[in-house]
Amino acid sequence: MPFQFILPTTKRFFFSSSIACESHPSLPLNASTHRGVLGDSLKKHKQLPAASQAPNLPSVISNLNNYLPYLLAIDAGLSNKSVFGEQLSVVLTSTPAIKWRPTLSDYAIPGKEISRVKVQSLEYELFFTLSTLGYTNTLLARYTLHPLYITSGPLLGPQERTKIITTATKYLLDAASAHDYVARRAESLTTIPPCPDISQSTARAMSLLALAEATLLAVLKDDPYPAAVAQDRNENDREWMYKAPEIPKVRAHLFARLCLAAADHAAQASSLCKSPGRGSSKLNEGLLRYLEDFRRTSRAKACRFFAIDAELSGQTGSALGWLRCGFQELGIEYKETKKGLSLSRMKKDWTERREDKKIERGTNWGTDAGKLEETRVIEMLDAKWTKINDTMLTQAIPSPGTLLASLPSGRDMHTIKPYQPPELERESLESMRAPPDGPDNYQGVELSSDDEEGTALASPVGAFPGTHEDYRSASTRSYY
Incomplete structure (x- = not known):
């Protein structure tokens, strides 16, 4: 946004x-x-x-x-x-x-x-x-x-x-x-x-x-x-x-490379805004924070699309590994989904409701460059695929570091x-x-x-x- x-x-x-x-x-x-x-x-x-x-x-x-x-x-x-x-x-x-x-x-x-x-x-x-x-x-x-x-x-x-x-x-x-x-x-x-x-x-x-x-x-x-x-x-x-949401197949690999290109542009923009030589004159923190959040969100989206590509190929373990890469790019510590009440869950629900109200009012929404929205999507897929992997496939989940090292270049x-x-x-x-x-x-x-x-x-x-x-x-x- x-x-x-x-x-x-x-x-x-x-x-x-x-x-x-x-x-x-x-x-x-x-x-x-x-x-x-x-x-x-x-x-x-x-x-x-x-x-x-x-x-x-x-x-x-x-x-x-x-x-x-x-x-x-x-x-x-x-x-x-x-x-x-x-x-x-x-x-x-x-x-x-x-x-x-x-x-x-x-x-x-x-x-x-x-x-x-x-x-x-x-x-x-x-x-x-x-x-x-x-x-x-x-x-x-x-x-x-x-x-x-x-x-x-x-x-x-x-x-x-x-x-x-x-x-x-x-x-x-x-x-x-x-x-x-x-x-x-x-x-x-x-x-x-x-x-x-x-x-x-x-x-x-x-x-x-x-x-x-x-x-x-x-x-x-x-x-x-x-x-x-x-x-x-x-x-x-x-x-x-009466029916489940229809999720058509997507060109996951292409979309992932587009997201990586967007992340590269945001990284260049952030570097230019922080360039030395400005002295006391600098840009405001809200813009700099938005650029960093945008870069993180774009890379997390790329990881999600690589996860979708792996899941479509039947590699649920690799898909879950890519989703954990997405959590890491967003700066969120991965925790297994647990039922019941907890302080962190209550805080998260309160943050989401507050953002939803901002969207309804149409003022000051989206200042996190879509991090919250992408977090919701990754959490939904993680809960769904974890259940499948735990009950049916039981595939090994690779470490995020191994997967991130294989990221391709972006495509404009x-x-x-x-x-x-x-x-x-x-x-x-x-x-x-x-x-x-x-x-x-x-x-x-x-x-x-x-x-x-x-x-x-x-x-x-x-x-x-x-x-x-x-x-x-x-x-x-x-x-x-």
Whole structure:
């Protein structure tokens, strides 16, 4: 299940304060207008309740795609590149001062929002915008996949599941393309980025993570076991009364290699996020923990598919050995299933019920990258095959170390396609040859996007007028 990103926000910025365009004088005004719409939509998205944010994502995507052509046109003009065969004479008149609030950086003070960073390059403005596009596509994939995990409603049919997974895969591959574009452009830069969110290593890591998540979706589309476990937990299911769940044969060896490829991508992403040289600037622990959980879950899935392949060949002992490899990859100590009550069983049941409630609410679910779901599947198969092996076959169970040493290499399912930046329409480009109707620095009554600091703070009781700043702490920005 895709990572739950938080979209960054930005303060209002006027391009006419930093650039001039003699050939197309209205370009700065149009760019500022579309950027203002994007900033307002990001601010409103952040202020929405958690349950209402997902339906608002298409609007954010639309505003991002409306702003990018103007930003890329300015970038083309500064780089002496043509747009539709026309040369844009864009000149940088002063150093831009753009503020973004990053969301992947680690929190300096737990519970306190990260401070904004000042971006003094239009290149980094482009990086923030494209990274936001990648995050939004990933969140759209997450929103699309949510119905697959709900156990309180009716079960989805094979066609519905396939349609959902195909749509989510497209969103993830679009996210991977956007992050890959940022990573490729960042390779030629020699300046230090203002925050780790838009560094070359982070962009590459996010591209690999999206590719890994899309690879696992290719497995989920034809993997019947998670659906069987979810059906067993569904209170509305009545099929168990008249038939057992149908488990069709799967291409177990192929799926195992796809899972190993996803694990390799996640491992590379985790290594890039932990790369040395960041100093005090590092990514938050939630993302790093998700990457590690995703790697473990992917390897556990591979072990499960090797177990299924062995069981289909009549090697139940080897199958149980592979399942124990899966427990080991998940970091779970293997214990034989015992009936009755115990403290560990009660704790496990409580954790599962809590995760199920998160899924039903649709907020903050899947933060363990699917570890709990994969644990349920492996436990189901282990209990079933152990009973068969103990009563009928009595085959020897090989040690996990021996089996893990024979793991093959991974196999990729998807490739990251080059990102196709949106372009201005020729009519829009021609219309910007006319001078602008007015300046683009009109403030209006709307506060700048996510501008908590722009809100006037009341003076403390008894303070002398005009001295309220003396009552504020520089570190906490709160009154003593």
